Amino acid sequence: MKDIIDILRQQLILLGRLLELAKSQKEKLVHTDAEAARKLSAEMEPIMIEISSLDKRKDAIMAESNSRNLTDWLEKQPLSQEKGVLRALLVKQEDLLQELKGINSKNMQFLDRHTKFIDYSINVMTQTSAGVTYGTPGDNGGMPVQGRKMFDTGV
Numbered sequence: 001m002k003d004i005i006d007i008l009r010q011q012l013i014l015l016g017r018l019l020e021l022a023k024s025q026k027e028k029l030v031h032t033d034a035e036a037a038r039k040l041s042a043e044m045e046p047i048m049i050e051i052s053s054l055d056k057r058k059d060a061i062m063a064e065s066n067s068r069n070l071t072d073w074l075e076k077q078p079l080s081q082e083k084g085v086l087r088a089l090l091v092k093q094e095d096l097l098q099e100l101k102g103i104n105s106k107n108m109q110f111l112d113r114h115t116k117f118i119d120y121s122i123n124v125m126t127q128t129s130a131g132v133t134y135g136t137p138g139d140n141g142g143m144p145v146q147g148r149k150m151f152d153t154g155v
Contacts, residue, residue, distance in 0.1 A: 001082045004070070007058045008089040011051055015096045018047050022103045029110040 021044050028037040058070065067073035070090065077083050 001077065001080075001086065003061055004058060005082065005086055005089065007054050007061075008086065008093060011054050012089065012093055012096065014047050014051050014054075015093065015100065018044060018051070019096060019100050019103070021047070022100055022107065026103055026107055026110070029107055029114070032114070034114075 021040050025037050025040040025044075028034075028040060062068070062070060062073055065073055065076075067076070074083065074086055074090070
């Protein structure tokens with residue numbers, strides 16, 4: 001049980017750092033600082049890899065005890081102080097993961113909005129309209145009004 005507790009503590013530390021970076025990334029995305037957001041993403045990657053490797057270690061321990069997941073394994077353990085500590089760590093981990101999930105969702109919305117703005121800007125600069133995907137024969141065959149396609153190399 002001590003191994004599992006150590007793994008969860010390490011994961012909590014890493015999740016806390018990941019949460020800090022995700023919050024900073026959100027601020028950079030709000031202020032459209034793309035370079036800083038990219039650097040933060042690069043910092044997040046090794047942390048996520050480390051969390052994944054700790055998760056694999058935890059899964060290996062679970063496989064040895066023939067348990068499907070940590071909660072099932074925990075229920076089979078006798079009542080002890082370590083069991084209480086492990087439960088508290090699991091609750092804390094779940095809370096951090098939920099907060100991180102919310103921030104990542106917002107970051108994805110910001111990225112999607114920025115992507116749409118970039119597409120719009122490109123269309124305005126090239127004076128291109130996207131045309132209809134399934135048009136009728138009378139609407140220029142679904143082609144752009146100007147007769148050129150978006151991202152055409154000849155533009």
